[in-house]
Amino acid sequence: MQAFTTVTGRAVPLMRTNIDTDVIIRIERLTAGEPSTLGTYAFEAWRYLPDGTENPDFTPNQPKYRGAPILIAGRNFGCGSSREGAVHALQGMGLRCVIAESFGDIFFGNCFQNGMLPIRLPDENIQTLVAETNVSEVPCTIDLKLLTITTPSGRTIPFTTDPQRREALLEGLDDIGLTLKYEADITKWQTQDRLARPWVWLPT
Amino acid sequence: MQRTLIDKIWDAHVVRDLGDGWVLLHIDRILLHDLSGPGALQDVKARGLKVRNRELVIATPDHAVSSAPGRTGETFAQGARLWAGLKTLSQEAGIRLFDLGQDGQGIVHVMGPELGLVLPGTTLICGDSHTCTNGGLGALAFGVGTSESVHALATQTMRQRKPKRMRIRIDGELGHGVSAKDVILHVIGALGTAAGVEHAIEYSGSTIRSMPIEGRLTICNLSVELGAKSGLIAADDTTFEYIAGRQFAPEGAKFDAAVKHWRTLVSDDDAKFDREVAIDARTIAPTITWGTSPQHAIAIDGRIPDLASEVTSAGRESLVAALEYMGLQPGQPIAGTKIDWVFIGSCTNSRISDLRDAAAIARNRHVADNVTAWVVPGSLRVKRQAEAEGLDRVFIDAGFEWREPGCSMCVAANGERVPPGARAVSTTNRNFVGRQGPRARTHLASPAMAVAAAISGSISDVRRI
Known part of the structure; x- marks a missing residue:
């Protein structure tokens, strides 16, 4: 498993609540059995228009957020299906860390199995982070050793994670x-x- | 120390304390299906590990196989590799496999209880989020990812932290036309899909006590749509009667000893829960979802919410997106909305009692011209029982398609989808964006409500049929 120590980069906000793993990756992309292409299909229902072109209204499609390693999302992120491919799809987009007020339990566990860091943060901290990243080009830093998020303005937000x-x-x-x-x-x-x-x- | 049912099962399965609240928890049953099973078994093999207790592992294909009459494992070509993988790897590891066409095959959470493989007080996992269904028999059952399945297969344990305990008491008699599905959709509508996050839920109260096992399985099935890790109902005489005589259930003196033990698995009178909720069942109407989250559940005579009902911007953004996806207007009545498809099936509602409920409404009626309607029984045993009762004829005469057991259109991982833009009433568990196919619009409801919609061609109140 890929280790996680620090990650520095843009944080992209996707502030809908209850984003489920079906919308993160459609099941048929998993039965197709090509894990290397999952990143292309992450959030496909929102990310692309019916004609297959990119939807400019989908925040992660904006040029300044392309390749961002951090996602900030509404509460109960990753609810629904147990599909571990949801984590692989987010990683395929270049994400290493997801920040939300709460997470679907199975998704939360699957992140740790795959070197992805899910951070639970109170809503007020999330609002601060979103407000700063919306107006600044400066990257954020997530430090798992220090358990801190450094915002674009240099403010430090502490977080906790299971030891x-x-x-x-x-x-x-x-x-x-x-x-x-x-x-x-x-x-x-x-x-x-x-x-x-x-x-x-049961008998063997 | 007074303990909840959840504590009692949990504590009895601790193999070792790992510190910081973590334990090594023994897992009594591992269910495998064709979507996540082959990958997990392959990974066990690739790491040079062995399936530790093959007798505690049960496999059956359900997710990525066709439900077309006369189907084989290769009818849905994209799933053929998964079906073959489950079969080959299960046989190699000496795991009990209930293959297509073989007695016992079915949706994992339908066939497990049906065969007597799921027992009160056991711990059970599966690489499927609806594993919580099995809590209807008093098991502590939860869904896991593939990596965690690999851990369980190799060690027959999982590294776990005890979830918080929540109790939902449901009391009172159910009204006419109201089923277990309506009850749990109502609960999710009232509490929201994040209400159970980090919790295991025990359902109790007079409504639950008087509910047959199949209804309890439906209640527990939707625990994950409350965000819960698990949902369970203490076993009682109804449970013991259900289990007695099933293929893998204990017999004779062993059964009596088991029942004696199972009777101790109830929450103590003063047990502390982290959260308690009470629901009055008498207030529940036939319920249906309007949006793209199971919490978008409303009474059949209710209205789609207006935007003022959401106070946060994230909540409003989700509401607007849901309305747009579903092609609906805020504030409108849900009844009367024209539909194109009806799907009766899934681990939520595909058991014999569900099919009896559906057939009772379908009898001597016909599916509307604008609607395509399917019935997909949950297992081969359910299918044969329904055929013995003549339910298949009722459905076929009414214009429904009668198909082979599997997940079919609930998971849409098998080529069976609601077409883009089409509106479906489904007896399934998820109305997520694209769940039943790209741009498919899903309304979750009970089997009786699904039939009511099928025959009238629009979302309808089953009480008026």
């Missing part, structure tokens, strides 16, 4: 490798459970 997830992201650690060390605990639990709840254990 274990932060550690894994900073190091690019793999969960499975860590869990396999507890093999003996798992075996012990299962041995006891076979006696306590035999009905759960």
Whole structure:
């Protein structure tokens, strides 16, 4: 997994609420099985007009936001379907970090599995950030070590993140490798459970 | 210490405390389907890992397969690779597979309960957000991404933090024409799609207690549309009766011992929830969505909201975008809106009781000329049961298409879509932009309401049919 320490660049606002993973990436783009092209199709229903040309009203299409590594979104971002391709599609657009008041739970977990940092921030901080990025060409910096967002005006906004997830992201650690060390605990639990709840254990 | 049902199941599955609130949680069941299953199994293999407890893993194709009569795994060409991958990799790993045409096949969250594979007090995951459906039987069930599925397959555990606990009490008798689907759409409309974020929800109250299991599965199915990780209902006599005699359910003394244990899995009287909500079921009308979020739910005799109802600019922007996408005007009544398509199916509403409800309205009536209508049963067993009861004839005589079990038009990952610009009433769970196909317009409703729309050609109050 790609590690995350700091990211510096433009932050693009997409201030709709409840942006779901279906709109982030259409399911048929996933069944097509070409992960490298997902970035082209991120937000396709909003990003392109019916004739296939770019929709100039879609904020991330504006020249100043092209390739921005940070997305600021309305609350409950990434709700809906569990598709992990939603994270891959955002990464394909060049995003490394999403900031919102809240996130869909499964999407939030999927970000950490893929080196993407989701930051929960109170609405007032989000409003500050959006107001500044709207008028300034100066980039923002997200620092996961210091747990800070530096806004275009140089103001520092602190954020919190789960300590274990932060550690894994900073190091690019793999969960499975860590869990396999507890093999003996798992075996012990299962041995006891076979006696306590035999009905759960299906024949092999 | 008084504990909630969620705490009791959770605490019993902790294999190890990992610190900072994290635990290694044992997972009792892993369900795999053709969309996320092959990738997860392939990844396990590519990392040189093994499926740890193959007997606890169940696979069936549902998402990317055609529902056309006479279909095979290759009828939808783009999904053929996924179907074949699920089949080959499951067989290689020794995982129970319920393949197309084989007894037991169906939408994962329909076939799991139906086969007695889902039991009270178990933990269950699947790479599908509607995994919460299985909470209707008192299981702690939640959807995960593919990477997390790989972890679960390789270790039979997940690294988890306990969600916050929320209780939604629903009391009172349901009115005429009001089903479980109307109840949960009403709840989402009242609380919003972010109400359950970071929570697991226990549903309780007299309405829930008197509801059959299939209705409870429908209630829990839409927990994720409240933003919740999971939704569940404490098992009771209704649950035990449902489970008894199912193919993989415990039998005899084992069943009795299980029931004795399951009876302890209820929230203690003084258990503390992080959030509690009460809903009066008597106020619920047949409910339908007008917009592009499940929270855009209104009573069938209600009106589409006007812009003044949203106070924040982000909320207003979403409302305007939803109205424009749906081709609707603020403040207008929803009833009478002309429709083009009706879809009856999905893990929300494709069980035998759903089809009976739908057939009761469809009997001796006919789908309007301007409407194309499909019925896609949730599993092969549901399909055969419906055929034994003659429901297929009722639907076919009424002008519906009667199809093979799968997710079909709910997920539109199988070539089956609502055409661009067309308006559909669907018994599914999501009315998101493009969910049922690019530019497709979806109104979520119950099976009975979907049939009412199909025969009248426009969104209609089932109570007036």
